[in-house]
Amino acid sequence: MTQVTAYRAAILHSLADPAQVGLDASYDYYEDGILVVADGHISDIGPADQVLARLPAAAELLNFEHKLITAGFIDTHIHFPQTEMIASYGEQLLDWLNNYTFPEEGKFADPVHAKRVASFFLDELLRNGTTTAMVFGTVHKASVEAFFTESDKRNMRMIAGKVMMDRNAPDYLLDTPESSYIDSKDLIERWHKKGRQLYAVTPRFAPTSTAEQLDMAGRLLQEYDDVYLQTHLSENKQEITWVKELFPDRAGYLDVYDHFGLLGERSVFAHAVHLEQAECERMSETDSVISFCPTSNLFLGSGLLDLPAMENHNIRVGLGTDVGGGTSFSMLRTISEAYKIQQLQQHKLHPLKALYLATLGGARALSLDDKIGNLAIGKEADFLILDLHATPLIQTRMNNTHSLFEQLFVLMMLGDDRAIAETYIAGQRQYQREQASK
Template identity: 85%
Template structure:
């Protein structure tokens, strides 16, 4: 029999969307719980007494005091080449791209540079408790090769793609419809479904791709079953007007993508802050996905995302950090900003709903809910050990918390990378805070 390990602590994980099933049915919590892991998967979970009674007497048990186990965080939109330009001052979207992003991404023509930054990026994800992400590379094929090689080494479940961009960017960052298609095709055939790696066709956004290139992106989606589409949509009002001027024959921004066959259940559109009513309806009809990127929307002054409105149209929504427009790798800090954005619109974001968005909601957004997103038996064992007393202030506040919801809310408002005690990937510990390093 394969060696199993049990982890004993308080355990909390999401079971469903609270908006659909009600709060009480949307999560499971065991004040004294046990999670049993074997062969990279969850073998058993539940109250400690119940689980241990049905396990072998010699089962190895690792106990965590005053800590909380939950499933790994899922980031549905992030740019790994922008890791070292995070927190670049003072611009809105289009100027920020030209002044900071494009010069930074130029460096990724060098495969050694790409490999170094991919290592830093994945280490940061693990340090912040993110176990799966949907990731932009650069226009350079080598950037995605480097990313997948590093991710595969860690056995992380990642989705990534080479940027397709054939206009309205510096010459040193342009591909062509033909080369973008060929490079993407080669990457799909090498990496899609290799281990836990998955591929996303990645036109940067409509303004930087010609009709010919967007058509090539649609062709790739049609040719390869199960590949994803990731791009940007309606992030900034100036951007929307630019799209209208570039594609006057289309009804609007979303219709550009729709025309080229880019909508669908594995199509993830970052931001979508300024959607028209008809666009919301079409997103819901096509089962397309939105990545809500709170820290980026605030940092770049893009606007406030209306989560309840999107859910009224039955649009799947995940959370994204959008580093480097976003200002933190931490999904806890991302949740904190999501809460504030909803507050500004007189909406409440319950901590259980926030946990759902960061875990199972992200998995559903990526159509991976049969593999990750919570700790149900049979799921891949990507999980976290959270320290609810990670800082003196958190410790003081937790000692004054009266119930689980209040504890969770404090974690989300005050927590950051310091609250991540350990990160497990497919049952293996890949980060331990007290060692101050990532285990690979």
């Protein structure tokens, strides 16, 4: 017999991009609502009095006080091997890679190390309310095997890939065009669409791949037309200059990837904070995606993404924490920094737009909005229970709010992992904060 569980609390979820439909049409909110889950999917949602009237008699009903239910957060760019080097001091991108990142990633030649870090990383995501992420492994095939094995155990919907990197890195981190193709192909065959796991072809960024390797990446995308592509783009001005030196025949950074057939609806480019007009137009033409990584862009001094400009070009944008360049696993902290970045450019990031970016916008960026991203009936039941009294300060501030939008903004500005009371994956609770109470 199907187990039916109903969750009663305030409920808020995104329906569409506020920039496209306006604020009022972009969300559903039930001050006293019920979310019903059966067989890992959402089977009903609505005002409590209406849902109670049609709830099966055998359903379990769970009541939550001072809580808000919303869809699970979606992180469109993060590096699991950089977990233990987060908050490494005082460098910009290229020096930071050489001094911190590459030595750390060298440890992932050891499958035992990879398994331990993958397990911690996934548990940290759950603790922060992230239910789906697009994830970099290392150049080592075993790092991605370990990641997918641990993710599959938790039934999380994850996208990940083995880094392809055959130059401009330490010898112990280099593969070859041929070995990167073979290893990636083996991982695709083993893991892509196994349960909720999905694969992303993963050249680190143009400077660490030869033309031959980027050609192999394009070949993989042709052979497997439903896999993803993830890489970095126009993060740092020094990096952009380097790319132009390495690929003098190409019109610019994006054109390097375009030349090898790496643009498209499942291609996610992290950062993109220094795009030229023609590059924005090409991103839009190919329906390619930007992952906006606020905490990393600030921490590494890379630059500020002009979000409205990307919207004007109809480019899909998701949020990324970019751990370990990013300084927090928390999408709430990431939203907070995104707000500040837009403020610096005289743009406003409305709380409903921020919620959209962290949930349904991320799902659309990853072409998964038919499965996840909000609490629509039929979607996979990845959702959060947020604690509106998570800390004394948050509780005090909530008592002084006068609207839903204010409450949401308080969570954005003051919230972090402590605001995540419970995290559910396909209807199963995978995390519960010890202090959380129903």
